[in-house]
Amino acid sequence: MKQLIAGVIGLFFISTAALSQSKYKADEGMVSFFSSAPLEDIYAENKTVVSLVDLSTREIAxxxxxxxxxxxxxxxxxxxxxKYMESHKYPKATFLGNIISPNELKNPGNYKVKVKGDLTIHGVIQNIEVDGEIIIGEAEVEASSEFTVKLEDYKVKIPRLLVRNIAEEVLVKINLTYYPVQP
Amino acid sequence: MKYRIVCGCIFSWLLSLPLYSQEKNLLEELNVTETSKSEQVVSTFKSTRLVLGSTTVQLAPGELQFRVSHLFGPMSEGIQELYGLDQIFNVDIALDYGINQWFSVGLARSSDYDKTLQSNVQFAILKQTTSDNEFSLSYVGGVNVRTRKYDVDRDFVDRMEYEHQLLLSRKFTHGFSAQLTPGWVYLNRVPTTVHPHSLWYTALGVSYAVTPSTTINGEYTYTFPTFDDKLYDAGKNVLSVGVDIETGGHVFQVFVSNATRLQSSGYVAQWNNNVFFNGDIHLGFSIMRSFGL
Structure with a gap:
């Protein structure tokens, strides 16, 4: 009987250990993009990005x-x-990927990271790999990254009339502040 | 004994199963909460004007919009007058500035007979979203001064006009939007003693997108018959039909209308207008260009 109880408790601990605090959520993250073309610079920002990161499974979305x-x-x-994003058809842009380096992401500190995964914009999925920075603090985790997005890759068409107003590639900056998710 | 341990293991594994089953990938987890969120509905109309009237479209903070509208002579005068294009009935030049996402101010000056200078404010009260708000609601208020020279001396208050409008709009489908605009105009000075000072009206506007950059708009302004029925003429209520064409930085509008004035205080006063279905219509256009300040 004792063995039975020990077995139950033991296994229960093992299974809950995997659920210990490693998941963080960001609710009001910021993403901006900048397009620089001969005639016009265009800048836009969005402060309602939501994101989840799990430091043990190293998954990020x-x-x-x-x-x-x-x-x-x-x-x-x-x-x-x-015209360009057709947001009535494709209301969201999403990302799901993994932190592929460094191998250790536990202790507080600054980490240069590489993230690889699927970015979906305008209904088109592209596998991308970007560099970023993750700062693990006492209570929160901050993540930031800068990368370029080529409009053509996501089937975002620019009319020929406007090629001098809109760049073919835009610079995307993302800043997220995460707080622990209570399981 | 061994059997019991195995049993225990299986039992505890089952216990923890519900915990594991929640572990979808993180994106699925986010999508569950995100797709239920209410989103704002954007681009109900192409610009801050439907044809002659204002729309619930709000300028961005720091955006300065320059608008120039032209209204030509009667098309019925035929080729001799190039269907009215030889005469310019009214030119309205306007500057509007967005202070924040909910509030903008503007100045407009018309070349009409009264040389009306209009100052106005626009407040967004409600903005349509995908699930919470079924419609957008804005208030537009204006104080106008007739800046023309009078033959006799007039008190300054005689030059004043006041306007209040509520704009109620809804984007029904991706291409179709409509707006109902009840309003009130008060004119301190009118042509004769039978002409009313106070005018109530409701405008109904519709907009349909033919292509992503072209919409067809219609607008009918019904002035309520609250005054002398000999003066009231339902045929002189303003009917306007227009096309919006937007290019990179501006919106270009071409329209026909039986109005001869471009500001609402002018065309709500029916006696200024022609009768649409007698063919007394005018061609007009507006150009809007925005600057980021």
């Missing part, structure tokens, strides 16, 4: 709501949603 991008001009936002 985020969801960006397209209509929440704020532009300097209201017409740009209209264009962005109606």
């Amino acid at each position: 985020f969801v960006i709501t397209i209509v929440d991008f704020q532009f300097e001009k209201s017409l740009m936002q209209t264009h962005f949603n109606d």
